[in-house]
Amino acid sequence: MVLKKLFFLFVIRPLLLIFGGMRVSGSTLPTRGPAIVIANHNSHLDALALLSLFPLETLPRVRPVAARDYFCSTPLRQFISRYLIGILPIDRRPRSHHARPLEPLLNALERGEILIIFPEGSRGDPGELRPFKSGFAHLAKKRPDVPVIPVQLRGTDRALPRNEALWVPFVLEVQIGKPHYFSKTVSEFTQEIEGVYLHQEPLPSKRFPASD
Amino acid sequence: MNTVFVSAFIVAALLGIASAAEAILRARGRSSDELYQRIRSWWIMAAIFFALILSGPTGALWLFGILSYLALKEYFTMIPIRQVDRRIIFWSYLSIPFQYWWIADGWYGMVLIWIPVYLFLLLPLRQVLTGETRGFLRSTGTVHWGLMLFVYALSHLALLYTLPDREGIGGPELLIFLVILTELGDIYQYLFGKTFGRRKILPKVSPGKTVEGLLGSLIATALSAWGLSWLTPFDLPTALLAGLLISAAGFVGDVVVSMVKRDVGVKDTGTLIPGHGGIMDRIDSLTYTAPLFFHAVYYLYY
Numbered sequence: 001m002v003l004k005k006l007f008f009l010f011v012i013r014p015l016l017l018i019f020g021g022m023r024v025s026g027s028t029l030p031t032r033g034p035a036i037v038i039a040n041h042n043s044h045l046d047a048l049a050l051l052s053l054f055p056l057e058t059l060p061r062v063r064p065v066a067a068r069d070y071f072c073s074t075p076l077r078q079f080i081s082r083y084l085i086g087i088l089p090i091d092r093r094p095r096s097h098h099a100r101p102l103e104p105l106l107n108a109l110e111r112g113e114i115l116i117i118f119p120e121g122s123r124g125d126p127g128e129l130r131p132f133k134s135g136f137a138h139l140a141k142k143r144p145d146v147p148v149i150p151v152q153l154r155g156t157d158r159a160l161p162r163n164e165a166l167w168v169p170f171v172l173e174v175q176i177g178k179p180h181y182f183s184k185t186v187s188e189f190t191q192e193i194e195g196v197y198l199h200q201e202p203l204p205s206k207r208f209p210a211s212d
Numbered sequence: 213m214n215t216v217f218v219s220a221f222i223v224a225a226l227l228g229i230a231s232a233a234e235a236i237l238r239a240r241g242r243s244s245d246e247l248y249q250r251i252r253s254w255w256i257m258a259a260i261f262f263a264l265i266l267s268g269p270t271g272a273l274w275l276f277g278i279l280s281y282l283a284l285k286e287y288f289t290m291i292p293i294r295q296v297d298r299r300i301i302f303w304s305y306l307s308i309p310f311q312y313w314w315i316a317d318g319w320y321g322m323v324l325i326w327i328p329v330y331l332f333l334l335l336p337l338r339q340v341l342t343g344e345t346r347g348f349l350r351s352t353g354t355v356h357w358g359l360m361l362f363v364y365a366l367s368h369l370a371l372l373y374t375l376p377d378r379e380g381i382g383g384p385e386l387l388i389f390l391v392i393l394t395e396l397g398d399i400y401q402y403l404f405g406k407t408f409g410r411r412k413i414l415p416k417v418s419p420g421k422t423v424e425g426l427l428g429s430l431i432a433t434a435l436s437a438w439g440l441s442w443l444t445p446f447d448l449p450t451a452l453l454a455g456l457l458i459s460a461a462g463f464v465g466d467v468v469v470s471m472v473k474r475d476v477g478v479k480d481t482g483t484l485i486p487g488h489g490g491i492m493d494r495i496d497s498l499t500y501t502a503p504l505f506f507h508a509v510y511y512l513y514y
Contacts, residue, residue, distance in 0.1 A: 021285065023483050126295055155289060158298065168298045169281075169305060171289040171482065 001060035007084040008059060013052050019169045020045075020159065024053065026176040029149070031058050034109040035179075036148045038136060038193055041118035042126055042157035047085065049156060049172050050116055063088040063108055064116040088115065105139050109146055115139075119193070126157035129197055137189040140182035147179035150196040215381075215443055219388045220262040227255055249487030257485070257494070261391070265384055269316065269374065272384075276370040277312040281305065282491045283362040286482045290472070291358070296344045297351045300335045304359050307331050311363055315370045323371060327364040332356060361468075361499045362492075368502035378513060381445050386509060389443040390458065394501045397433040397459040398466065404428025418470040426463055433459035445513055457508065458501050465500030469493070 016022060029037065031054070039046055047064040054062050068089035071081040081087045088108055090101060108115060117139075119132040140148050154173040160166075177196055182189050230251050237243040264271040288301050307327060314322040335352055372390065375383035405425025413421045437455025438448060446454060469492055473481065482490020 021282070021484070025483075158289075158293070158295075161295065161298075164298070166298070166302060168302045169285050169288075171285055 001086070003083050004086050005056050005059055008052055009056060012048050016045075016049060016052050016172070019167055020049070020155075020172045021169075022049065022053070023171055023173045024176065025174070027149075027178050029053055029151075029176055030114060030147065030179075031055060033061055033112040033114045034143065034146045035114045036109075036136060036140060036146055037062075037114060037116045037151055038148060039116065039118055039151045039153055040129060040197055041120045041123050042128075042153075042162070043123060043160045045156040045160045045167075045172070046118065046123075046153050047087075047116060049153065049174065050151065051085070053174065054114075058114070060086065061112065062086070062114045062116065065090055065105065065118075067092045067122075088113075102135075102139055102142065106142060109139075109143055119190070123162040126161045129194075132190050132194040134186050134190045136193070137182070137186040140189060141186055144182040147181060148193065149179050150177040150193055151175065152177070152197060215385050216262070216266060216388060219385075219392065219440075219443060220258075220266075223258050223262070223392065227251065227258060230254070246487050251487075253485045253487050265373070265388065272373045272387075273312050273316055273370050276367060276373075277308055279491065279495060280308050280311075280363045280366050282484070283366065283495055284308070284358055286484075286490045286492045287358040287362060287472075288355075290476050290478060290481065291354055292476070293354070294344065294347050294351055296339075296342045297355060299342055300338050300352065300355050303335060303338055304331070304355055304363075307359065308363055311367050312370060315367060315374060318374065320371075323367070327359050331359055362495075365499040365503050366495060368506040369498065372502065372506045372509070375509070375514065378445060381443070385443040386505075389437075389440055389454075390501060390505045391498070392440065393433055393437055393455060393458045394462045394497050396436050397429050397462040397501075398497055400429035400432040400459070401425040401463065401466075404432070414467055417474060418467050421463075421467065426459075429463070430456055430459045450512070454505065454508070458505060461500040461504045462497035465497040468500070469496035 037050065039050060047066075051059065051062055051064070064085065064087050066081065066087040066089060068091055070077075071087055072078040072089055081089070088104060090104060105115060117136045119134075119136050120130040121133050124130040136148065140146065152173075152175040154175075155170045156172055159168055159170045159172065180189075180193060234243055234247055234251055238248070261275070264275040284304065288304075293301070311323065311326055314326060335356055336348075339348055339352055369387060369391070373383040373387045375386060401421070402425070404427070405420065405422045408424040408428065409422035411423040412419060413423050413426060434452045434455035437446075437451045437458070441448070441451035444451065444454070469481075473479065480489030481492035484490050485494055488494050
């Protein structure tokens with residue numbers, strides 16, 4: 001886990017400082033687990049930008065939850081994902097009906113880790129919010145004592161969108177919401193968290209479509 | 213270079229007075245966190261500015277190059293763009309090191325045409341290669357406009373710095389003269405506007421600006437220019453005119469950037485400078501004063 005700290009201290013943070021510049025507003029991120037951080041997902045920069053905001057001592061215990069089939073598909077990708085970023089790999093399509101996909105996540109929360117979950121599932125089109133999957137709500141239902149913190153990321157979709165390899169500098173905005181705790185039902189809690197994102201002010205590019 | 217040290221001490225003394233005044237206001241419970249942060253940020257900006265000016269041409273050029281980059285990045289973050297515009301935005305960033313390289317190299321002709329001519333022709337070419345016709349004019353124009361203001365116009369600060377010495381007065385002194393007066397012009401406008409401001413001058417663009425603020429700033433900046441004319445080869449009438457020019461041009465730059473902010477619907481351009489906003493908020497006046505002052509000096513003395 002020393003590798004992860006060094007990677008963020010000497011590679012990711014300087015890169016984000018030079019080619020991004022972070023504008024953080026709202027509440028503060030949790031420094032102690034267990035906690036669940038929810039974020040919208042449009043770019044590979046999302047997880048890196050979020051992780052870079054945690055203090056170095058906390059960093060090893062912050063785990064982005066990511067698909068095993070994509071992030072562990074090649075040896076290089078697996079090395080970066082596991083050792084430099086420290087993802088928590090999960091199976092998108094469990095092989096049997098008896099598999100319990102939430103188990104590794106519950107274990108991680110038990111160990112006091114902070115999970116980063118992107119409920120949109122995968123990176124969508126730039127600036128578009130895809131419908132939230134309810135996985136995080138099922139997790140929160142099992143651990144209603146764990147805070148769920150919605151974080152809104154903007155600018156990453158412009159800086160490094162899906163299917164692009166060129167990182168173009170833009171200021172990255174991070175808005176940290178207040179913690180929510182599970183109550184009522186899974187679908188209601190999913191809607192409650194999704195509502196935080198739907199009621200955000202849209203990006204300038206969405207307010208003034210270029211074609212008007 | 214001794215005059216540069218003297219001007220640094222004068223700025224430090226002025227900021228010292230500002231800090232002391234803020235402390236007195238604070239003791240009477242009439243200060244605000246914003247005022248405190250504002251003055252603190254002035255100290256930091258002045259320290260960085262003078263340190264890099266004194267470090268020589270390399271430091272000064274890096275300072276203005278980085279300012280151009282940060283301002284342009286704030287601008288591109290603010291404006292509405294299409295996904296395909298990422299390419300010309302990348303090219304725009306790449307033009308910054310070239311612009312400052314021409315300045316370092318002393319290639320005056322290229323400095324003047326690199327962005328207005330070559331980038332003006334190159335950006336549409338890149339757009340053609342992308343092939344997205346919808347919104348082409350609007351986005352190419354918007355991107356090039358940002359380059360003109362935050363790279364081309366601002367780089368005249370660096371160009372001014374590289375002007376050779378004439379009887380002990382050279383680029384660094386003229387640059388300090390321009391920057392101090394531009395910032396003073398802004399401050400005078402604020403102070404006179406706050407104290408005597410009645411009639412709004414441009415209510416739709418910038419509701420804080422008043423006729424009284426502008427007139428006060430014109431007179432006070434002209435007098436300050438006279439007081440600082442030892443940094444320049446100017447005689448008394450030229451110094452007064454330079455002060456008027458800087459105050460008026462600074463006002464225009466300020467309201468032009470306000471216009472951009474109104475158009476895209478933001479109040480501050482960023483949070484990089486506590487108490488001030490973003491880089492764009494601080495250098496707005498300089499985008500107008502730098503080219504105008506440079507060409508006036510170049511015409512009269514070089």
